[in-house]
Amino acid sequence: MNYISTRDNHSPISAAEAIKLGMVPEGGLFVPSHIPTLKEEDIFAKKNNSYQDLAVWILNLFLKDFKSKTIKEIVNQAYCKNNFPSKQITPLVRLNKYTYLLILWKGPTAAFKDLALQLLPYLLKQAVLKTALNKEIVILVATSGDTGKAALEGFKDVEGIRIIVFFPDQGVSKIQKDQMLTTGGQNTSVVAIQGNFDDCQSAVKELFADQDFNKLLKINGYQFSSANSINWGRLLPQIVYYFAAYLKLLRNNNIKKGENFNIAVPTGNFGNILAAFYSYKMGLPVNKLICASNENNVLTDFIKTGRYDIKRDFKKTISPSMDILISSNLERFLFEITGHDSTKIKRWYHQLADKKSFTVDQKTLTKIQNLFVGYYAKEKEVKKTIKNTYHYYDYLIDPHTGVGLSSLNKYRNNSGDLNITVLASTANPYKFSKAVLHSIKKDLNEKNQYELIDRLNELTKMKVHRGLADLETKKIQHKKKINLKDIKEEIKDILSL
């Protein structure tokens, strides 16, 4: 299977090449030339397979240029007991008759990004071997908090790879920041940026497309790649857990053969929900995909009206990993839903760059609305949802999952849709202790984040995630803070160019 550009500005390439490049150098994103479809019986037949088996199965469908044996090795290394102590890898927790939480935060850094970023380094290493690249890969990451740490853990001390992470200094939680800044390893750099996530992401994307800068890197024996969800290698592993969730529902007789279900996803860059969309295209019986946003609700408006408009204030919320206005992966989705119409994609994305908005045609909008609904949750509603979930179900959720559940509840109230819904739970609550504790208890004296973790633990008795338990005692390794405009100079400095 080949990979093509959403903007029809690159020749078709292999999966290995697409993963190595990260994004299309001329702008645009790599997507599979077609999405493989599976028969119902073939999906049912996997009912009793392990998560690892499912991952091998799905990856094989998309990575035709990788050896099956290699894929198996990669999967077993990534999803080993040390990285994911839970045998199910992504357990399914029943909240009530209609609602199941898909727990995606059992990995080393306590967010769903680990599912992809524990695997991506192996994929990239293989891709480099396959394409006989004699250069050191420089992974540039823009993060709204969780990708940064997950990528650092995945790529730390991986031979032949350097990783540089940029994060918005004021735009991540204290714990997210400490997680990143305390990362060791010989090949890691972490840099705080004055600006928001969109600024970081746009600056990094520009660097990918900067021909002169890329030449300079090449001369010095380097090549850029990406660990953001613009890289196909980030999205692919995320398809697996939607299959795992569906098959678990079948196995437990929570759902009947042929019965449809919904998937709800707290959304930022549109990566996780895009993986859910691909799982639907491949054959999962999905009724609706529920796209949940926080107060940065560009996507809610888009799904309702067909107009994508980023001329609005950027809001800082208690779900910082979703504080995004420009959702990169929407481009991949629009490419699929328009039947690979690159002309439209180019037009819309030029309009977005020039005028900060675009509007899709009615036919496209109808297609989108047949499958997607968009809802958003206000800060107050998120806190209330965290509190209610804790009190009614004795279960603690983080603010991102809270956005998801609050949005799902609104959708249900409006539509009366009682199909079983799998809601992606994207982070461990301790990662956002302050917001979570404030939601379930009002009178708080603790100010220090680590006191808050202890207090939350005392109160709820939920075990502190291992990735956060000893964070306070770790040494800060990275101290750089720069202005957005100095990003290029910073990279030159780090790589001694």
Ligand SMILES: *Cc1c(COP(=O)(O)O)cnc(C)c1O
């Ligand atoms: C990254 C992230 C999201 C948003 O996921 P996208 O794939 O960017 O839409 C939601 N919740 C958490 C906790 C995250 O880390």
